[in-house]
Amino acid sequence: MAITPPPFATLDGRRVDVQPGDTIQDAAARLGVPIPTLCHVPGLPPAASCRLCTVEVDGRWVGACHTPLTPGASVRTVTDGLVTLRRGILELYQASHPAAGQQGAFRALLIAHGLTPPAKTPGRHAGGVPYLRFDADQCVVCRACVQACTHRQGQFVLGVTDRGGDTRLTIGRDDTFASSDCVSCGACVDACPTGALSDRDRVGPAGLGLAAESVTDTVCGYCGVGCRLQVSQAGGRVLRIQGVPDAAVNRGHLCGKGRYAHAWHRSPERLTQPLVRRDGALVPATWPEAIARAAEGLTALAAAHGPDAIGVFTSSRSTNESAYLLQKLFREQLGTNNVDCCARVCHASTALGLRLVTGAGAASASFDDIERATRIVVAGANPTEAHPVVGARIKQAVMNGAQLVVIDPRRIELADFAAVHLALTPGTNVALFNAVAQALLARGAVDDAYLAERVEGLAAFTAHVGQTSVAAAAVQCGVPAADIEAFVEVLAGGPTLFVHGLGLSELFQGTASVMTLAALGLLTGSVGRPGAGMLPLRGQNNVQGNADMGGMPNLVTGYQGLSDPVTLARLQPHWRRPPPPTPGLTLPEMIDAAVTGEVRGLWIQGEAIVQSDPNEAHVIQALDRLDLLIVQELFMTETARRADVVFPAAGALEQDGTFTNGERRVQALRAAVPPPGAARPDWAVVQAVAQALGASWRYGSPAAVLAEVAAVAPHLYGGVHADRLGGDGLQWPCPTADHPGTATVHADGFLRGKAALMCVDFALSAEHGVPGYPLLLITGRVLHHYNVGTMTRRTPHAELVDRDVLGVHPADAVALGLVTGGRALIESQWGAVEAPVLADPRIAQGTAFLSFHFPETHTNRLTGPVRDPQANCPQYKATAVRVRPIP
Numbered sequence: 063m064a065i066t067p068p069p070f071a072t073l074d075g076r077r078v079d080v081q082p083g084d085t086i087q088d089a090a091a092r093l094g095v096p097i098p099t100l101c102h103v104p105g106l107p108p109a110a111s112c113r114l115c116t117v118e119v120d121g122r123w124v125g126a127c128h129t130p131l132t133p134g135a136s137v138r139t140v141t142d143g144l145v146t147l148r149r150g151i152l153e154l155y156q157a158s159h160p161a162a163g164q165q166g167a168f169r170a171l172l173i174a175h176g177l178t179p180p181a182k183t184p185g186r187h188a189g190g191v192p193y194l195r196f197d198a199d200q201c202v203v204c205r206a207c208v209q210a211c212t213h214r215q216g217q218f219v220l221g222v223t224d225r226g227g228d229t230r231l232t233i234g235r236d237d238t239f240a241s242s243d244c245v246s247c248g249a250c251v252d253a254c255p256t257g258a259l260s261d262r263d264r265v266g267p268a269g270l271g272l273a274a275e276s277v278t279d280t281v282c283g284y285c286g287v288g289c290r291l292q293v294s295q296a297g298g299r300v301l302r303i304q305g306v307p308d309a310a311v312n313r314g315h316l317c318g319k320g321r322y323a324h325a326w327h328r329s330p331e332r333l334t335q336p337l338v339r340r341d342g343a344l345v346p347a348t349w350p351e352a353i354a355r356a357a358e359g360l361t362a363l364a365a366a367h368g369p370d371a372i373g374v375f376t377s378s379r380s381t382n383e384s385a386y387l388l389q390k391l392f393r394e395q396l397g398t399n400n401v402d403c404c405a406r407v408c409h410a411s412t413a414l415g416l417r418l419v420t421g422a423g424a425a426s427a428s429f430d431d432i433e434r435a436t437r438i439v440v441a442g443a444n445p446t447e448a449h450p451v452v453g454a455r456i457k458q459a460v461m462n463g464a465q466l467v468v469i470d471p472r473r474i475e476l477a478d479f480a481a482v483h484l485a486l487t488p489g490t491n492v493a494l495f496n497a498v499a500q501a502l503l504a505r506g507a508v509d510d511a512y513l514a515e516r517v518e519g520l521a522a523f524t525a526h527v528g529q530t531s532v533a534a535a536a537v538q539c540g541v542p543a544a545d546i547e548a549f550v551e552v553l554a555g556g557p558t559l560f561v562h563g564l565g566l567s568e569l570f571q572g573t574a575s576v577m578t579l580a581a582l583g584l585l586t587g588s589v590g591r592p593g594a595g596m597l598p599l600r601g602q603n604n605v606q607g608n609a610d611m612g613g614m615p616n617l618v619t620g621y622q623g624l625s626d627p628v629t630l631a632r633l634q635p636h637w638r639r640p641p642p643p644t645p646g647l648t649l650p651e652m653i654d655a656a657v658t659g660e661v662r663g664l665w666i667q668g669e670a671i672v673q674s675d676p677n678e679a680h681v682i683q684a685l686d687r688l689d690l691l692i693v694q695e696l697f698m699t700e701t702a703r704r705a706d707v708v709f710p711a712a713g714a715l716e717q718d719g720t721f722t723n724g725e726r727r728v729q730a731l732r733a734a735v736p737p738p739g740a741a742r743p744d745w746a747v748v749q750a751v752a753q754a755l756g757a758s759w760r761y762g763s764p765a766a767v768l769a770e771v772a773a774v775a776p777h778l779y780g781g782v783h784a785d786r787l788g789g790d791g792l793q794w795p796c797p798t799a800d801h802p803g804t805a806t807v808h809a810d811g812f813l814r815g816k817a818a819l820m821c822v823d824f825a826l827s828a829e830h831g832v833p834g835y836p837l838l839l840i841t842g843r844v845l846h847h848y849n850v851g852t853m854t855r856r857t858p859h860a861e862l863v864d865r866d867v868l869g870v871h872p873a874d875a876v877a878l879g880l881v882t883g884g885r886a887l888i889e890s891q892w893g894a895v896e897a898p899v900l901a902d903p904r905i906a907q908g909t910a911f912l913s914f915h916f917p918e919t920h921t922n923r924l925t926g927p928v929r930d931p932q933a934n935c936p937q938y939k940a941t942a943v944r945v946r947p948i949p
């Protein structure tokens with residue numbers, strides 16, 4: 063009779079459970095038993111190169127980092143023999159790298175093994191990027207950094223060469239970071255055990271003459287990935303930032319913005335005191351003066367012209383708590399639904415499209431589905447630049463076997479990893495997705511059981527897409543039919559994870575693009591399945607939360623109808639009066655109404671619309687016509703410059719509250735450093751204005767505000783309480799205090815009953831085929847800067863990228879007489895700007911690309927009035943332009 067071994071092993075005499083996939087190193091880490099290593103990075107595949115982790119299993123020596131723990135095994139991590147072996151290995155490292163061991167884990171290992179580390183000497187550094195140092199003398203070529211760069215970031219910058227017995231680390235092509243594809247993520251620094259690789263921003267408090275250092279666990283304030291950070295500070299100054307090692311979202315990883323772009327917080331250009339306009343000029347004021355001016359101004363306008371003469375844009379950069387209070391202020395105290403946020407110019411079409419199809423406007427999937435997926439479609443998103451930690455996870459998933467399809471006019475980095483890249487003409491998504499649906503249905507390659515059980519509208523949809531074909535779409539989209547067939551082939555394989563971005567939503571057919579992509583999600587039976595479904599990459603740190611809080615004109619907190627009886631009953635104990643029953647204006651409608659004089663007062667919280675909204679001339683005209691503009695900001699933006707009242711705000715590193723990331727994860731934001739001067743957290747200022755208006759609000763803290771959110775939107779936030787948000791927070795829906803949160807939405811059924819297959823006709827926008835404007839301009843973002851750049855431009859990131867650049871295909875460059883480094887005049891029907899040129903084969907012929915991070919570029923002078931008729935989202939992704947060289 064076979065004897066089943068027990069499901070546990072022993073390690074230094076202690077019992078340890080054997081878990082699937084366990085190495086001895088993993089099990090020891092769980093017990094807190096340190097096994098020495100240089101090359102192994104926790105969470106990454108073993109490099110198995112340094113041999114320091116050798117342990118004894120039932121009398122045999124094996125490497126702990128790569129040997130599976132087997133049930134019944136008896137492991138010893140310390141024996142006389144092992145210690146002698148390790149000491150010998152360390153001596154060899156010392157012999158070949160005599161200067162190494164001045165710091166880090168390697169130094170500690172030398173000392174622990176009775177060896178003498180070298181004295182400290184000034185290092186020699188390979189430079190080139192502002193954030194990383196490499197001191198070759200300190201490097202013992204253990205390969206830990208190579209592991210991190212390859213298996214965490216997926217960048218392949220670091221390698222090891224062995225020439226004539228001289229083994230050494232290589233960086234890029236010529237041993238400088240500047241010559242390499244390094245993205246300044248810092249993963250190699252965290253992995254390095256010798257300090258050979260180090261952060262150039264790593265200053266100790268002693269170096270600054272400051273007192274003790276403290277560390278705060280908080281959330282990144284840039285993008286919607288929501289990485290968890292450990293922020294070290296001393297004396298109110300950020301010293302350095304690292305990722306929280308076991309965080310669900312980022313597992314210790316960060317991108318360069320989250321890790322290094324923090325110097326904005328101590329910029330001398332920060333707004334540090336309230337300002338009010340007197341005799342035409344903005345002058346310093348006390349907080350009571352500024353608050354009174356705002357409150358009186360809003361009341362006077364509402365009294366004279368009705369409450370709909372004022373409006374507000376809540377900030378997706380600030381907290382849930384400030385967004386909730388600000389929309390409540392306008393609805394409850396001032397009596398208008400003129401409430402909107404930057405989601406309008408971003409993913410409003412995604413929220414609407416997904417809501418129409420599934421009943422819920424947010425991601426159905428989670429970031430963890432990336433590793434579970436066998437097929438991933440990335441459509442109109444550029445994750446390695448805009449959501450870098452997610453981009454890195456997608457690269458790893460592909461290297462581990464997932465199939466990838468990229469749909470983007472530009473050859474983005476992920477296209478290099480893709481089985482198929484469809485470089486379609488901007489604005490033609492609907493033609494492509496309808497044709498792919500037709501092909502899947504014609505081949506019978508759809509999930510019939512799923513469709514029968516969970517989806518409605520199949521017959522009408524089949525008839526509708528039957529009017530198109532792959533051949534027709536190939537012409538409409540400007541891509542080879544064979545490539546579309548290859549995309550169909552991938553989807554025919556089964557459930558797929560659909561990751562999308564602004565290349566779907568910021569178009570005339572934005573909502574239509576999202577609905578037709580979601581149709582592919584339904585046909586393949588993907589929505590509601592683990593490892594599959596819809597994963598739109600939401601933009602700003604809290605754009606998901608801002609919408610959840612009610613930062614939109616037609617729905618109140620939790621996407622609830624304005625006059626829905628259930629909602630009103632929920633609001634009743636907390637709101638002095640219900641919101642007005644009729645929807646207010648969207649953001650672009652408020653801008654239009656300001657030009658016509660129907661809207662006379664605006665409160666803009668953390669949004670720099672002069673730079674970021676389309677058609678700059680129109681926005682400036684609108685702001686200049688207002689009787690009252692209130693701006694809550696970190697910096698004196700072109701928008702703030704036009705204000706009558708400026709409230710200096712605390713930024714993400716300086717305030718408490720919560721952010722909700724793109725996978726609906728509510729995480730705790732904790733102030734790591736104080737705001738400068740008299741700057742204050744947004745929520746507290748909103749409360750102060752409400753009190754000046756006579757409200758009896760007495761929220762003692764952001765946690766008290768969150769408790770009210772839970773009460774008024776219990777279906778999503780009911781169980782989300784501040785004291786439950788340690789660690790990785792909670793993913794909504796989280797209806798009750800004991801609910802664990804929801805990773806996959808629609809697993810058991812759609813909010814709207816059955817999901818709907820929507821029939822949408824393909825249409826080109828008014829920017830397509832404009833005579834005299836032969837190129838289609840795509841505007842968007844680059845890795846190193848963030849939106850209007852107020853923050854990243856005030857950090858050493860400005861050395862990495864110091865201007866917006868116009869990318870054109872080399873053939874177009876030749877035809878137009880443009881050269882890399884030269885300047886170009888770019889003209890649209892709406893305005894003209896100048897920019898330096900880069901001839902770039904990654905840009906498709908007939909298109910051009912320009913970012914909008916520097917105010918002096920005025921990119922949005924070019925973008926015009928075309929917007930999605932359903933969601934009102936502007937078409938930033940296709941503007942007819944002509945380009946010529948400036949001599």
Ligand SMILES: Nc1nc2c(c(=O)[nH]1)N[C@H]1C(S)=C(S)[C@@H](COP(=O)(O)OP(=O)(O)OC[C@H]3O[C@@H](n4cnc5c(=O)[nH]c(N)nc54)[C@H](O)[C@@H]3O)O[C@H]1N2
Nearest residue numbers: 442443444448488489563564565601842843845847848849
């Ligand atoms: N580094 C950095 N990260 C950011 C930001 C930033 O400014 N900088 N901003 C944040 C914000 S607010 C947002 S919303 C997100 C945005 O993140 P993304 O959604 O990735 O945004 P973009 O890079 O602007 O556009 C995505 C891609 O759409 C492609 N595209 C253009 N037209 C079409 C089309 O018709 N069809 C298809 N399929 N693709 C098209 C573009 O070529 C581009 O590569 O990033 C967030 N993260």
Ligand SMILES: Nc1nc2c(c(=O)[nH]1)N[C@H]1C(S)=C(S)[C@@H](COP(=O)(O)OP(=O)(O)OC[C@H]3O[C@@H](n4cnc5c(=O)[nH]c(N)nc54)[C@H](O)[C@@H]3O)O[C@H]1N2
Nearest residue numbers: 379380408668669670674694711713841842849850852938
């Ligand atoms: N041409 C073109 N234009 C675009 C886009 C595009 O692709 N092309 N993308 C659009 C998209 S997707 C978006 S989301 C918008 C983004 O446009 P914006 O929302 O205008 O840009 P951000 O840089 O995200 O932040 C706005 C402001 O918030 C301030 N801020 C940061 N943190 C805080 C805080 O905690 N409190 C307060 N009160 N203020 C704070 C910053 O200083 C900054 O000035 O741009 C849009 N504009």
Ligand code: SF4
Nearest residue numbers: 211244245247248250
């Ligand atoms: S910073 Fe990131 S990309 Fe650059 S070398 Fe290190 S791990 Fe690689």
Ligand code: SF4
Nearest residue numbers: 282284285289317320
């Ligand atoms: S990926 Fe986004 S959330 Fe994460 S560190 Fe970078 S900017 Fe911050």
Ligand SMILES: [Mo]
Nearest residue numbers: 408409601602
């Ligand atoms: Mo955005």
